[in-house]
Amino acid sequence: MSERTALRHAVADRAEMADGRPAWIRVPFHDGPNFRDVQSLMRGLTLHTVCEEARCPNQRECWDARTATFLILGDKCTRRCGYCAIDTGHPEGVLDWGEPDRVAQAVAHLDLRHVVITSVTRDDVADGGAAVFAATIRRVRNRIPSCDIEVLVPDFGFDSASLRTVIDAQPDVLNHNIETVRRIHPAARPRSDYDSALRLLRDARAMGATITKSGVMVGLGEAFEELVETLQDLRDAGVAVITIGQYLRPTGDARHVPVERYYTPEEFALLKSRGLAMGFRHVESGPLVRSSYHARDQLAKSRASVP
Numbered sequence: 001m002s003e004r005t006a007l008r009h010a011v012a013d014r015a016e017m018a019d020g021r022p023a024w025i026r027v028p029f030h031d032g033p034n035f036r037d038v039q040s041l042m043r044g045l046t047l048h049t050v051c052e053e054a055r056c057p058n059q060r061e062c063w064d065a066r067t068a069t070f071l072i073l074g075d076k077c078t079r080r081c082g083y084c085a086i087d088t089g090h091p092e093g094v095l096d097w098g099e100p101d102r103v104a105q106a107v108a109h110l111d112l113r114h115v116v117i118t119s120v121t122r123d124d125v126a127d128g129g130a131a132v133f134a135a136t137i138r139r140v141r142n143r144i145p146s147c148d149i150e151v152l153v154p155d156f157g158f159d160s161a162s163l164r165t166v167i168d169a170q171p172d173v174l175n176h177n178i179e180t181v182r183r184i185h186p187a188a189r190p191r192s193d194y195d196s197a198l199r200l201l202r203d204a205r206a207m208g209a210t211i212t213k214s215g216v217m218v219g220l221g222e223a224f225e226e227l228v229e230t231l232q233d234l235r236d237a238g239v240a241v242i243t244i245g246q247y248l249r250p251t252g253d254a255r256h257v258p259v260e261r262y263y264t265p266e267e268f269a270l271l272k273s274r275g276l277a278m279g280f281r282h283v284e285s286g287p288l289v290r291s292s293y294h295a296r297d298q299l300a301k302s303r304a305s306v307p
């Protein structure tokens with residue numbers, strides 16, 4: 001399918017939307033025993049997950065498969081991005097040094113072979129929480145040496161010493177999401193910076209990160225070619241794995257920006273093929289794709305693609 005045809009389909013398919021979302025965004029309902037086990041584990045260990053805090057549409061599927069993405073450094077973010085559901089607040093420098101052990105305990109309980117650990121942004125802490133990230137990586141590795149560890153890091157105020165602290169703990173994958181295209185970045189992420197995010201990813205490689213990864217949301221008002229430019233920028237920064245997913249407005253609250261457009265599955269396929277042609281080792285692209293969605297498979301495919 002040509003790019004023009006795919007784009008035409010996207011507009012035509014608007015007519016199929018029932019509850020404001022197209023059919024391919026609807027999520028099947030699961031609520032089995034695994035879901036409840038993951039839920040009680042997290043509550044019991046007073047751990048947070050981005051699955052819950054960010055209202056991820058895949059929560060039922062992932063928890064039913066006994067996987068979850070840990071949200072460390074608390075559940076209050078010091079920033080307030082217009083696309084994000086995570087609560088904002090002022091943690092005032094308080095860090096929970098028992099959290100790394102509890103994450104390791106949960107990873108062991110779930111018998112994970114691949115764990116994704118992310119965090120809120122902590123501008124109230126000098127290192128942005130990098131030392132807690134490093135401690136969590138080490139605790140998980142000590143307890144479950146066979147588990148691959150992926151970290152999805154905030155920008156740490158673009159402090160290279162903080163980034164180095166995390167890289168020195170040797171995560172298997174270092175992820176930093178660029179989130180959106182250059183033009184929309186200042187509005188969507190007012191306290192971040194597009195070029196600095198690219199530099200962080202480049203620096204991570206230079207500091208020894210084996211696999212770097214990033215992600216972009218679509219549907220915030222960007223043009224298709226702007227997305228292609230962002231993919232190329234990420235590729236030029238040495239990123240190996242990329243995720244592309246539909247932005248979904250977390251709530252109807254004025255704080256959260258509306259969806260500008262729903263991309264079709266065909267458009268996601270087109271973005272995937274453009275990304276692969278650029279040389280990414282793996283491109284995960286689809287309406288419900290999130291950074292950590294099927295992350296274990298993403299890593300396996302990226303490793304398998306190395307000649």
Ligand code: SF4
Binds near residue numbers: 063
């Ligand atoms: S895709 Fe990631 S954040 Fe969403 S439910 Fe699955 S593990 Fe959690």
